[in-house]
Amino acid sequence: MIPRLRLGFCNYSLLLLIVVLGTQSCNGRFGAYPLTEKPLTTLVSDSGTLPEVKRARDMDVNDVIQYLNLHEESSWIHTTEAELISLVNEFDDSPEIHELVADYYLTIGNVEEALVYNTKAEERGARSTEFYKKRAEVFAALGQYGLAIDYLNKAVKINGNDPDIYLSKGEVYLNMGDSISSLQYKSHAFIQDSSRLDIAADLAYLYARHDELDKSRNLIDLLIASDYRPKEMKKLDASLYRRKGQMDQANAIYKSLLDSGDTAAGVVLIDHFKQQNLHDSIVHYSTLLLEQDSSNLFALEAKAISFDYKGYYTSALIYYNQMLDIDSLNQEAHEGIRKVKGKIAYLRKLKEQKEAIPNFDFLAPKRNELIDE
Structure with a gap:
């Protein structure tokens, strides 16, 4: 979210960023006060990167958590591993910082290191719904599906109304080869939030997989009408026609796609x-x-x-x-x-x-x- 700015433009760019993100709060996971309550200009080094290690002792842990959260929002594209390691070593007692560093490693595909810092976060007291969801994601990426389900169940106990928990459980069961359980959990996720078109798309494929073609087509029609991944959904629709032997209808869809x-x-x-x-x-x-x-x-x-x-x-x-x-x-x-x-x-x-x-x-x-x- 924050580019590497040169001194002189830093304050203005950060103020603009604060205005844009002013409605986002970090209370739930990344600190004790909203993002706009303290200026972030004190967090930026002369090079426009993360705080220098020699200055880290002078900073409040919540400032660092919020700053790292901005990097997480931008997929860590302005972050180096060395800077993160320096910060996590300086603030070793903070579960939030360990959790954020774990997210960095998960984002770049180093799942083993993600597990190391995720485990340290849990050892230091991380217990939130978001933490359990992320920990389940790490275990799922490692193929440890039983542990992934265990942590998703812990997340459900905290917030049983979060559709992403059921969506994640559906993904884990699908990776385990249990498409029936996957369909059940993803259906429950869609019941929790029927505005989630991404869940509707997953269900369209799962219904097609289980030969529930009418249910699949109903969702396909909804998704196409909502202009959600229309080309992909039209191709899925055409495949359903072909499975029913209705080649002319399928070919007409492919012809319209070719014309476009x-x-x-x-x-x-x-x-x-x-x-x-x-x-x-x-x-x-x-x-x-x-x-x-x-x-x-x-x-x-x-x-x-x-x-x-x-x-x-x-x-x-x-x-x-x-x-x-x-x-x-x-x-x-x-x-x-x-x-x-x-x-x-x-x-x-x-x-x-x-x-x-x-x-x-x-x-x-x-x-x-x-x-x-």
């Missing part, structure tokens, strides 16, 4: 008609795909193969050569040209052999000559 610029939908259509061996349709949708992406090798090859199949060898060579214009080392194009030229040479040889055969014109005797005999 989704080239992946064009690939799906071409693959579908390849399976049906319908080369006219392959040529048609390859042409539409090339209108969106003129250098699409998949579409160029599909047209070349179809023209080869239909005996239009000159056209096949044109598209294979277009592939080589894009990728001169393309093996499919070189192999395709070799095969087509082989067919052309074979047909030319047959024609030459046919033309070389003598044409004997045997005249039948006239009728009156037969009578005279």
Whole structure:
């Protein structure tokens, strides 16, 4: 959230940040007073980074917690590991700082170190709902799903109305291969907060997985109407039509996606008609795909193969050569040209052999000559 500012612009930028975040409170997890009650300018070093270690003893722990919280909000993009280690060593008694450092390691993918500092936070008294949710996330990332569930259950005891807890439990059970329990917990999360479209999307996939297609489609319609990941939801909708054998409806959805610029939908259509061996349709949708992406090798090859199949060898060579214009080392194009030229040479040889055969014109005797005999 806070960029690395040079001295002279620091105060103004931080004041602006305070105005923007003025409604956010850190009482629940990151300190004893709201963000706006104390100025943060005293927390910034001359380089605009985290406080220097030599100044850390002069700062209040709540100031440091709030400052680290800002870094957490910005996904730690302005933070170095060395700075964090210096601070956590200086404020070793603070569970909140250990918790924040654990979040840093989890964000960068170092789950083992995240567990180390998360455990230190618990040893120093961390007991909040958010802490238990984060600790469950760490254990889930390590594949220790039983412990993840245990800590999510502790979070439920503190706040049973938090939909994210049930959503996380659903994710853990899904990772364990128990999609039925996952569906139950994610459904409960959606009951807790039916405005959460991310949960609705998860449920749409889970209902589809369990062949509850009508329930899945109801959520898909809601999500598309809400403009939530519309392309993804339309593709899920098309897959449901295909599962029911309604290919025309599915293809119509993919066609609309292709018309809107989704080239992946064009690939799906071409693959579908390849399976049906319908080369006219392959040529048609390859042409539409090339209108969106003129250098699409998949579409160029599909047209070349179809023209080869239909005996239009000159056209096949044109598209294979277009592939080589894009990728001169393309093996499919070189192999395709070799095969087509082989067919052309074979047909030319047959024609030459046919033309070389003598044409004997045997005249039948006239009728009156037969009578005279």
